[in-house]
Amino acid sequence: MLDAPANKIDPLSEILALSTYGATKNIVMTAIEAKGPLDVEAFAQAVLRASFCFPQFTSCLKEIKLSGKHYLVWEPRPGLPLTLTESSLNAMDPSKPLLDHLLQHLEPRLEREWNLFEEIPIECHSVQVSPGKHFLVSMFHHTGSDAATASEFGRRMLLRYHEIVKGERPDWADQSAAISSSGKRKVKIRQTDWKEYISDVGQNLANMMEKPVLPVGSGNCKDPGQHHVKRVLTTEETEWVGKLAARNSASPVDLLAACAQMAVDQWNATRNIPPGLLTLPMTVNTRGRYGGGAPNNSSLIVFKSRSKDRTDPAAFLRSLALTRIKHFRHQEDVKYVRNLETIVEYFRILPFRVRRRIAHSIAARQKFSIAVTLLGALWPMIKNGKPSANSSVTRSGDFSITEVHGLGYKLLSSTHVLLMVYIFDGRLNLILTSSASLFNRQEAEAFLDLFVHNLLKNPTKVLKEP
Secondary structure: OOOOOOOOOOOOOOHHHOOOOOOOEEEEEEEEEOOOOOOHHHHHHHHHHHHOOOOOHEEEEEEEEEEEEEEEEEEEOOOOOOOOEEEEEEOOOOOOOOOOOHHOOHHHHOOOOOOOOOOOEEEEEEEEEEEEEEEEEEEOOHHHHHHHHHHHHHHHHHHHHHHHHHHHOOOOOOOOOOOOOOOOOOOOOOOOHHHHHHHHHHHHHHHHHHOOOOOOOOOOOOOOOEEEEEEEOOHHHHHHHHHHHHHHHOOOHHHHOOOOOOHHHHHOOOOOOOOEEEEEEOOOOOOOOOOOOOOEEEEEEEEEEEHHHHHHHHHHHHHHHHHHHHHOOOOOOHHHHHHHHHHHOOOOOOOHHHHHHHHHHHHHHOOOOOEEEEEEEOHHHHHOEEEEEOOOOOEEOOOOEEEEEEEEEOOOOOOOOOEEEEOOOOEEEEEEEEEEOOOHHHHHHHHHHHHHHHHOOOOOOOOOOO
16 A cells, blocks of 8 residues: 555564454464573573564564554664563472473463563573473564564574574574475465455455364363463374375375364264364465565465365375465465455554454454464474475584474464474474363363374375375
8 A cells, every 4th residue: 555654564463463352362482492501691692682683573563643544563672671581390290291381380471461562572481490401481472473483583592592602603503494484485476356356355254154163172161271282203203294195195284184174073073073164274384485574474275175075085185285286376375464454454544452352353253173383394404405304403502402392372363273283303293272162181182192193093094005
């Protein structure tokens, strides 16, 4: 638009800022498990130096008004402090996962109201688990960071820490890619005419009215909490997933989508719930795909299937692969971002507090059976010019990195089950985030186990095994 400010925030960041209302927190969190001696003061310095590489991490939101319309922009606020705390985990129950203890420990920070007009969108924490073992935690408001940005910040923080402690750059310093899917080949955006525009708007309205089948659980409908369940596959199991997908002429992302939807069917079947319409949004990293850069470079493509589409799992997997290719060819990910921008544009004459309620209400109406986010490999080692499954960043200073946890906390969508998948040092990490209003803790654990069983053992015996 001609009267729009040149520095307005990207559409996804704006919808995330507007929809942070009520129980929605929109927080992206990474927790690096560090084994070995940690210089806490050096860590604090490294965090500050890394944050200066990202303009939005030293900025706050500001609303400006032009031609009667309201816009959000990033306003540099270099004088504001970056929250950085040092603490310890105490009185841990050995029967509970370590990640649960960490989330409980950080709950006051996760549950707080994050005012982006007065605070920068990042904070960090050093949490001691035991002598010689720490969590290095970075929290980002999703308005200021997507998963790729969070990963790149973690890499730069570890790089600065090593430089401070050792006085030299580490041998992995020149490995530039943060996530294997963080760079895309630039393509030309296809222009749409008014007929396509009207069709897209109509489809969006229809999507909001659809009621897809959800996995049935016995959670407390009044519980606003979440369960975060994690599984880490072995190197051999991770390689098996890649081989199984390739043998079936599909990609790992297609296999994840197929197994997730099959898990919903199998889960509900044991509870006498008939199959029906399933919808699965897949996160797409668009960084570099359309040029330019922004704190958020994510979009979605949505898979839909009826029960008859899933009767033959092998055919279903192939259909998902073809659908994904078709979605990219038709630039469905571009349409998603454009639709977000259109929604925001409709209400620009209204004040922020009103637009916030509207955005939250619209986001809450879009239901999905299950969502999947595939991040690729964290800090991949580049071999022959291509990213591999092995990670280049496994040490910094005098400590080793034993595991990396990445999750979304009470994100924008009303999706009750989100599966986040990434590879760290050659092993596939699976983190299932489920609403406590849908599943209890035991059910969340069982559902993820069912998904892993599908992914590794292929109980239907229909998909071809390598």
